[in-house]
Each structure stands twice: as structure tokens, then as C-alpha cells.
Amino acid sequence: MSSNDQKRVLMLLSPQSYRNAAFLKAGERLGLDVIQVVDVPDALASEWGINNGVEFRKPEQAEKKLMDRLGSDPVNAVISLDDSATLLASKVAHRLNLPSNDPEAALAARDKWVMRQRLHEHGVPAPLAWRHDLDADPATIALDVRYPCVVKPNLLSGSRGVIRANDPDEFTIAFERTRQILVSEGFTNETAGILVEDYLPGIEVALEGILSEGKLQVLALFDKPDPLEGPFFEETIYTTPSRLSDDEQRAIATCTEEASAALGLRTGPVHAELRLNDMGPWIIEIAGRSIGGLCSTILEFGTGQSLEELILRHAIGEPISGAERGNDAVGVMMIPIPKAGMLREVCGVEEAKQVPGVTGVEISAPINHSIVPLPEGSSYLGFIFAKGDNVDDVEAALREAHDALEFRISSQIRLTADPVSPPSR
């Protein structure tokens, strides 16, 4: 039971999200009454002992269920921790008359096809894109495509199913692979599509910010020093502050604010990925949520506030304008999965932690479990965090720590018998 002045927040979590712990901790530190809602079907919710289980993929049904459960108990904010619930969060917040993004905007920030259309309508620089059904014939489409191109699902995140193709043969294979990923996730022609975009050359950055009535406050601009040229686009190193010039940084912030306006995003966190080339900044993606993985661990604002605390404070209507990041250079490396198999052992963690500047090494992939690299996979082996006087040192520390790690991955053992055949009687 919450006290009268304790603020209540409805928090929408995915069971597998890296972000849950940081948001829950932030809620605790701020003394909020957090109602956790987890993305699980009813049948599993009771088995797992979860009180509030709804399916984020069925927003109408989930919205009704949440409204029924809330009854006349007010909440001060509805927070989605990742992309999968941004639409549901905005629908529920709307029904409760809480400040939130319009559901249309939440959809545009979630569905890359809607996003591309909005950006083009508003003249925000973004790659040209075409949408195809899952059952389209790639060999036919391949003849009309401009190369190089990028094939990607309109939904999903973390670069899953995002593949560069340089010619019709590569295109046909890429399209098939992306289709398989969507089908394996239960998507159909009605619920998802495959985008084909012009490949945009350039360096890439990620902007972390927060919107208040459409005005963007930049919280951090990250450089991504590893080349992202495909065929797959695994995230590795992020460092901040950016090495780009003030003019370039301003142009990136302006482009992000314009992109937010084009989508209709007006409030809450934004995470944008942009490419920068001779023609200026281009939006690759803009999402109405904060940075993924455990990357926010390296960010600290004002007197030791986490990014999640800022987001929650903003959501409950507290001012956050004074919250600036300190002068330290910080960085994170998302450790990509080098090959598919069974993760048997991770060596060198202690050596990696001893590298000067390294502030943490977290191996998140469980031992003796199978691991899947991009484009099919959706997780990392872990994260390395570093801090220093300048970003060159931080980047070097991350690379040295990564070199110290050794991942023993064995090939999966294949069953010779057909595991789905019924036993003979």
C-alpha cells in the first residue's frame, strides 16, 4: 500500500530485458511504488507466480486487462522499458490522461516502415526504403533493388535480421534469412514486413536524450568507433563524449529533434542512431526508449543519478533540467557472439578487470547454454565498462580488456534421431 504522497508507476517489463534491474533499482532509490507488469501469456504467468502478466504483442487486449486491474487506483506514470511495450504504455497513459506520447507516435517509433514514411513526409534525412510482405519473392525484387542495400525487419531490435546485400544473389539469401527470423518469432504478413533500404555510408553515432513537450535535452552522444559496414551490424564499442566537432554535434541534435517531431514523439526518453557523411546527419532509427543492454551503467548525472532515475523523475513530472553528465570519458563494449554453439567457459575475466580504466566486466551469457550470433541472435556475451580522462584511453582499455577474454564455444551436438517423431508402439 502506498502512502498518500508516494508516487505510483506502472512499469512494463519484458522478462528477458537487460534493463529491468536498473529501472527497478531506480524506482526503489526514488521511493516510488512500482507496479510491475510482465510480458507473459496468462498460462505462464500463473506458473511463474507473476501477478500482472499481459501480452505486449496484443496491445488492445493488454490495455483492457491493465485498465481493469488498475480500476480506480491512480498511477502517476506508465513506463515501458523497451520497444515491445511503448505502444501499450502510451495507450494506457492516454486512457489515464497522463502526459505521454500519442499512440500513433509510439507506433511510428516502433515500426521502421511507419518511421521511414513519417521521416520522408517531414523532410528529415533518412535512407529511402521499400516494404515487402514476408512471402514476397526475393528473386523478383532483387532485380529492382539499388545496391548496396540493407534488408531488415520492420519490427525487432538490436540489429536482428539487419543484413547488407551487395548484389542480387546476396539479396535473395538475406531476404530469406530475415524472413525466417520473423517467421520463427511468429510474425505473419499481417503483423510484420521486410524493408529494403538504400545502404547509407558514413560514421555512426547514438544519441541518448529526453523530450519535454517536444524539446530535446541531449543526455549523451556516443561515438561508435568500430566500422559498421555489414553484412551484419553488431554493436560493439560506444564512447562518450563524442569526438565530433561542436557543429556536427549540434546538427545531430537538431536532426534528432526534427525526427522526434516528425514521428510525433513529444515526451520521455529517446534513443537515436544516426549516420554522418558529407551530406550531414541521417536518421537510421529513433526509438521512444532509453539505450539498450547494460550500456546505461556508464552514465551518471548530477550527483550520481542513473539514467533510469532521470527517466522516472521526468515521467512523474519532476524537473530534470539541471542534470548534466560529468566530464569523465566513459565507454562500454557490448561483447558480440563470435559463433553459434554452446558457451562452455569464459577465461580471462579477472585479467580484463585489471586493465587500467576498466570499471567492470559483466558476462551475461549463461555457461552451458547455446548462444546464437547475429543476425539471428538477440543477446550479447556480456559487457565491458571503462572510464578515463579521454575517450582514446577509454577505447583502448575496452579493446585491451576484450583481448584478455577468451570464450570457449563448442559446436552443438546434433541428435541423430528425429526428436519430434512419436515413439513407435
Ligand code: ADP
Ligand atoms: P535495430 O533497431 O534492429 O537496431 P536498425 O535499423 O537500427 O535496426 O539497424 C541496425 C544497424 O544496422 C544500424 O545501427 C546501422 O549500423 C545498420 N543499418 C541499418 N540500416 C542501414 C542503412 N540503411 N544503411 C546503412 N546502415 C544501416
